[in-house]
Amino acid sequence: MKFLQLISMFILWFLMPGNGLAANIAVYAQLSLKADPRNEYPVQLLELALKNSGALIALKASVENLHQGQAMRMIQNNNGVDVVWTMTSREREKILLPIKIPIYKGLIGWRLCIIHPQNxxxxxxxKSILGLTDATFVQGHDWPDTNIFKFNQLSVTSTSNYQAMFDMVLFHRVDAFPRSVIEIWPELESHKDLQVDAxxxxxxxAAVYYFxxxxxKKLYNAILVGLNKSIVNGELDRLFNDFYLEAIKRANLTKRRVINLxxxxLPENTPLDKKQLWYSSSFLDDNE
Incomplete structure (x- = not known):
């Protein structure tokens, strides 16, 4: 932690008014409707990070709702979007600059399945991955998860239409729609004809970073400084728990069988060794 504090202090000095950063606006990619609760945590955490960095940067949502692929291309080309949060991959880290602090503590890779009640x-x-080979899953066409499922020899279809994924389960075109333990419950509230596999x-x-x-480098440094400061002072944990602690409890993880994929x-330099960045529990350790 002391090392993180020293790095943060140095970058913070660089970002202070008079040290090279003028007041600015950072446009974040709006990946869904403004009212979508999935926006709330990453936006609030980004606001917290910029506030804690001391940088004079204000946040603004993109005018249009964007797919992840669109947002990344716009950032790469400096075309009206400055930051996006999305799951990391080797390819994504080649074209964009990741702030390597997993904002969901790795829980984006802990998946429960949305299924039809008849299933x-x-x-x-x-009891093992072999038991999943007869099932068909659905994921987003530009999500890394699609390739993860394929690599593990599982049957997965993809679409760019978010609502269509739920419809495909509802109309028995696929068997399951895997969603993170921190995403799934609000989604089920608006899809009451479906349920969560028990x-x-x-x-x-897996890790979701800001990119x-x-x-x-100035926006990168501002977010990095602010997130590190939010870890040290406990604000990141408090915000995370406010949003997701109940969802984790509701997942009833200790009653589930774990299928590891x-x-x-995942890039080789993913900071898996920095235990303070990841969600952990005795349940996780017992299933390694």
């Missing part, structure tokens, strides 16, 4: 026993007897946790190492243009897209 509530579909995974009841599954038997499995599908898990793979910026590779040349935008390999994530071939």
């Amino acid at each position: 509530k026993s579909l995974f009841a007897s599954v 038997h499995l946790l599908i898990r793979y190492p 910026v243009n590779r040349k935008n 390999i994530n071939p897209l």
